[in-house]
Amino acid sequence: MPSTLDDFEVIETIGSGSYGTCKKIKRKRDGKFLVWKEMEYGTMTESEKQMLVSEVNLLRELKHQHIVRYYDRIIDRSNTTIYIIMEYCDGGDLAVLISKCRREGTYLDEDFVWKMLIQMTSALKECHRRKNGKAVLHRDLKPANIFLDSDNNVKLGDFGLARVLHHETSFAKTFVGTPYYMSPELVNNMSYNEKSDIWSMGCMLYEMCALHPPFTASNQVDLNKKICIGDYKRIPSRYSEDLNTIISKLLCVEVQKRPSIENILADPIVLRRNRKLDRVERRNSAGSAGTESLHTWEEELRKREKKLEMKEKELKSHERELAIREKMVEDKLKRIELLSKEHRRKSDLSRDVSSSGDGDDLDFFDGLHPCLSRGRRDPDSPKKKVSFDMYGKENLRRHERYSDYNLDNLLSKVYTSKYSSDIKDYDNLYEVELAKRRELKDRLFRAKSKVTDLHDLKLDAHIRNRNLLYFR
Numbered sequence: 001m002p003s004t005l006d007d008f009e010v011i012e013t014i015g016s017g018s019y020g021t022c023k024k025i026k027r028k029r030d031g032k033f034l035v036w037k038e039m040e041y042g043t044m045t046e047s048e049k050q051m052l053v054s055e056v057n058l059l060r061e062l063k064h065q066h067i068v069r070y071y072d073r074i075i076d077r078s079n080t081t082i083y084i085i086m087e088y089c090d091g092g093d094l095a096v097l098i099s100k101c102r103r104e105g106t107y108l109d110e111d112f113v114w115k116m117l118i119q120m121t122s123a124l125k126e127c128h129r130r131k132n133g134k135a136v137l138h139r140d141l142k143p144a145n146i147f148l149d150s151d152n153n154v155k156l157g158d159f160g161l162a163r164v165l166h167h168e169t170s171f172a173k174t175f176v177g178t179p180y181y182m183s184p185e186l187v188n189n190m191s192y193n194e195k196s197d198i199w200s201m202g203c204m205l206y207e208m209c210a211l212h213p214p215f216t217a218s219n220q221v222d223l224n225k226k227i228c229i230g231d232y233k234r235i236p237s238r239y240s241e242d243l244n245t246i247i248s249k250l251l252c253v254e255v256q257k258r259p260s261i262e263n264i265l266a267d268p269i270v271l272r273r274n275r276k277l278d279r280v281e282r283r284n285s286a287g288s289a290g291t292e293s294l295h296t297w298e299e300e301l302r303k304r305e306k307k308l309e310m311k312e313k314e315l316k317s318h319e320r321e322l323a324i325r326e327k328m329v330e331d332k333l334k335r336i337e338l339l340s341k342e343h344r345r346k347s348d349l350s351r352d353v354s355s356s357g358d359g360d361d362l363d364f365f366d367g368l369h370p371c372l373s374r375g376r377r378d379p380d381s382p383k384k385k386v387s388f389d390m391y392g393k394e395n396l397r398r399h400e401r402y403s404d405y406n407l408d409n410l411l412s413k414v415y416t417s418k419y420s421s422d423i424k425d426y427d428n429l430y431e432v433e434l435a436k437r438r439e440l441k442d443r444l445f446r447a448k449s450k451v452t453d454l455h456d457l458k459l460d461a462h463i464r465n466r467n468l469l470y471f472r
């Protein structure tokens with residue numbers, strides 16, 4: 001589906017050139033930043049408009065890592081404007097970089113100039129040597145059309161548009177730039193060819209080193225003369241002879257002797273430099289891959305630390321729970337001990353009473369557990385229901401509230417069975433309690449060692465983390 005203006009949000013105006021205004025835009029569908037170039041076509045003839053559209057369509061086929069990617073075009077008939085949508089290059093353009101150096105009295109690094117040469121040649125090869133045999137010529141190579149991405153890689157822009165726009169159109173009339181980069185064949189009214197692009201590239205590389213074009217003059221006639229005899233000074237001595245040699249080859253006045261794209265790429269100096277650049281790029285990408293893996297490692301470590309912390313928290317709360325339960329068991333044991341003592345005291349007392357043998361004090365045993373009144377009651381009389389405050393039904397229910405805990409279940413069972421049968425089994429109960437207490441203590445000890453292990457792990461993680469930071 002063709003794009004419409006509504007598919008984009010204008011972020012800001014980047015700048016205006018001879019043919020229109022460039023704006024930074026955001027594609028609403030995915031938030032991607034792009035650029036559109038607005039060009040007014042109201043004064044163009046029908047055939048010129050047709051040419052512009054077919055040229056833009058051709059640009060869409062140019063897909064190369066060092067060429068600004070063209071995405072789409074929108075024609076707004078209501079205000080006779082064509083919007084050419086392309087890749088946004090956030091590193092600015094070479095013209096800005098060169099004027100910054102001029103302003104600050106600095107020079108561009110030689111390695112950077114070689115990188116530009118190799119990447120520009122690679123972009124030009126894509127256009128000059130198309131699979132369908134139809135070469136696309138740039139026709140307007142200049143620093144302002146060499147964009148940079150965030151990694152300072154070349155993005156050749158405004159490809160081919162010049163052919164349409166330099167035509168005798170309203171656009172051509174507004175063209176005000178000085179043709180510093182015009183090749184000798186163009187000065188001599190010959191047709192533009194791919195070697196003219198190579199000449200312009202030579203001028204651009206020269207300007208990157210000298211911070212001014214190779215041929216300058218105060219008027220067009222003098223400029224033409226200089227261009228035609230190839231009269232220019234050597235690039236500053238800070239740059240190598242290799243670089244000077246290559247630039248002078250590109251600025252060869254004789255078009256036949258000027259190297260083609262293939263000649264440049266096969267030049268031993270360029271090959272050597274290309275290999276060096278490859279090595280540097282590989283080292284850089286290996287470096288960034290190493291940094292990436294360190295980041296992944298650090299991230300992984302952070303996740304593990306978080307997991308450990310959670311486990312530690314869990315263990316701590318478990319430990320607290322165990323301590324509470326231990327306290328409860330201790331309390332119960334104390335109560336059992338007290339009851340046991342009471343029972344023994346009452347048994348002794350009952351033995352004393354039974355030995356006195358008068359049987360007049362039956363009421364004395366009323367309300368006591370059956371085991372205390374055994375041998376005293378009339379066997380035919382119904383058994384008296386006995387209720388102990390502490391271990392009555394109500395209390396059993398309270399124990400059942402902790403039924404998730406095995407010990408409490410066990411204790412409830414023990415209490416129920418013991419008190420419904422015979423209280424003399426208090427001692428067994430006491431032993432069960434003691435065994436359980438021991439088991440609880442063991443569990444607590446195991447939990448504590450787990451926490452210690454976790455602490456050790458955490459300490460280890462901290463040390464590794466610190467080592468990581470030291471690495472970075």
Ligand SMILES: Nc1ncnc2c1ncn2[C@@H]1O[C@H](COP(=O)(O)OP(=O)(O)OP(=O)(O)O)[C@@H](O)[C@H]1O
Nearest residue numbers: 014015016017018019020022035087088089093144
């Ligand atoms: N794809 C892009 N990404 C980022 N900035 C861009 C892009 N295309 C153009 N610009 C910037 O937009 C501004 C206007 O560019 P434009 O191409 O319209 O004019 P120019 O190249 O500066 O001049 P002329 O059109 O006369 O050659 C420039 O500052 C340019 O750097």
